[in-house]
Amino acid sequence: MDRGGEVTVGSWQPHAVQVVSSTWARDSHDLFDFEAHHLHTKTFSVLSSMVCVRNGTDVQMMREHTSMPVGSEPLLRLVQKDGYFWVDKVSPSSSSKKLWLVVRDSPPGGHNLAEGDVMKLGRFKFKVRQFGVHPGSQPELRLDDSGAVCCPEGKGHDDLSQTLCRICLLEGSTEEDPLITPCQCKGSIEFVHLGCLRHWIRGRLNLAENAGGGGPGIGSYFYRPLACELCKAFYPTYVSSSTSRSPLVEVPQTTPPFIVLENLVRDSQQHATRGLHVISLGEKVLKLGRGHESDVRIADVSISRCHAMIRFQRGHFVLEDNDSKFGTLVAMKKPRLLEPGKTVSIQMGRTVICLQVQPDHGFVGSPPLLSLPSSSHNERALRLALLTRGSTQRADVDPHNASTPPTPVGPAQTWAEGAVHQQTEAVSGENVEQPDPLD
Ligand SMILES: [Zn+2]
Ligand SMILES: [Zn+2]
Structure with a gap:
């Protein structure tokens, strides 16, 4: 493992991560209303590995391996490793809350889709089954991977x-x-x-x-x-x-580039049909929405009239959200590295969490070389590398404050109503609670 030789760990100060959580007051189908005016918003500055938990509409950052307050639900893990921050679901188990990337907050130009991605519009899910790019390629019409x-x-x-x-x-x-x-x-x-x-x-x-x-x-x-x-x-x-x-079904020839999207339908959703949308793109844009002009039309209240679009651009199939009310999401498949200066927004049910690595304030040194496997093929190795075994192995929050007891860390400043995000200090161990204005 190359840890970047001349950089001593003592001189390297990890960046802080600014965490802004917004929680919709309503709890409905795991949706978040991106047009809502009343959101419970909190801002944290995080310097070490933490777990984000939600209790009702209240979100808190907790140290790892501390017992959670009764009734709270873990949302995500923020892992600090060798000066880098990663975000991941709380545990590898499938019962752990799914993390969904918020497409409207992805970099300008949209989100590059990959085969196998699961996207969610409102409460409807689609799986990206196939891209057809090369001349002569045709859709594989298999469902459930049977292809009988x-x-x-x-x-x-x-x-x-x-x-x-x-x-x-x-x-x-x-x-x-x-x-x-x-x-x-x-x-x-x-x-x-x-x-x-x-x-x-x-x-x-x-x-x-x-x-x-x-x-x-x-x-x-x-x-x-x-x-x-x-x-x-x-x-x-x-x-x-x-x-x-x-x-068996005589399907028309599809002109590449095309995309195959599978409706992921639960039995309870009677108004949607299991099946595959095969859509040829060419120079045009695929529209998904509730409106009649949509190429993939979903008649549901959680879907906006023109909800999202997919276009084929420079060899990529790019998904864009069209300021939809309940958002366009892509399932996060593996831990994600937080890159300085880039904001990542993640939705878990009715909470959206925006994460941004802050530029270091006068700290010296540069991060040691990244020694973690970042290959997409090695999800398991990546998860293992990010697992921590108790609080002892962690370089802690602030060297001048090394005696800070490992108690749950409250937010520096707890909430801000609406879209106003309060500026926070890099702080740990203090808990400045404020009353809920909605009470
Ligand atoms: Zn016959
Ligand atoms: Zn029969």
């Missing part, structure tokens, strides 16, 4: 010469129009012609009409899996023949 393939029966076409298709009631199977068994039905309704099934699906999905108009580019459509009306089994995504594999 239906193969024509092992029997030859001759063996099926007396077998009836359940749709057209005609017998016979050919290479061009084989009899297949696409679902769990058995007996006299087991077999169906591929052509007959496709004809039935065409009538159900109206893909050709969707692809013609409305979409921003050529070959945009919404794909949803269909189930057999009798046995309720989902039809396979693909059908294979002796020579090739093709989608």
Whole structure:
């Protein structure tokens, strides 16, 4: 581990992190109202590893490994390691609160999406399934990663010469129009012609009409899996023949660049359908929102008329929030390094926390070289490196105050109503509580 040789740890003073928490007074579907006038806002200046907790609408910074007040909920960890600050969820377990990056506060120009990202608009989630950039690439229409393939029966076409298709009631199977068994039905309704099934699906999905108009580019459509009306089994995504594999549903050719977004639908959301939005972008912009002009339209009160946009720019798919009421978020997948001068905003339920490393005030030295794995492939190693085992190994808050007892640290100044953020001092161990003006 290279710790930057000539820099002695004693001369290096870590920067402080300014933490501004804003909590919406209402507790509704884990939403935060970015247009709300009454927010509970607090500003902290943090010099060492801390855990941020919320109790009702009150947010506090606590030292790690101290017991939390009853009824409080941990939100995030701020980890100071070798002079750098990282932000992460409180524990690696899935029960730990999810951290969501607030896109409207990301650097100008928007947030560069990656395949596998989960975005959240209002209370709706989408998974970025696929980017299509290169000529000739086509969407993978798999859901739940099954990508089931239906193969024509092992029997030859001759063996099926007396077998009836359940749709057209005609017998016979050919290479061009084989009899297949696409679902769990058995007996006299087991077999169906591929052509007959496709004809039935065409009538159900109206893909050709969707692809013609409305979409921003050529070959945009919404794909949803269909189930057999009798046995309720989902039809396979693909059908294979002796020579090739093709989608069971006859989808239009999509012109790259395109993006595939999956609706992540919970069973309780009846007004949304599980499926894939395939959208060709080209020079155009993909609009997500409640309005009729949207390419991905979501009819829900938590969605603004024009909520967010995705554009293809210099090889990237860029997500931008359009000042939406309930925000556009991207799930944070791994610990994030706080870079000096750059603000990171993170939402956890009804609280948004803005983090910014403060420029050092007359401190000497520069940070030791970063010795932590920053590769995106090494999330586990990164988490392990950031784990602390008790309070002993930490270089503490302020060397002149080394005797400060390891008690929970209150904010230097607790709250400021609305958008007014009070300037705070770098301080620890003091707790300047003020009464809640809403009481
Ligand atoms: Zn048939
Ligand atoms: Zn069936």
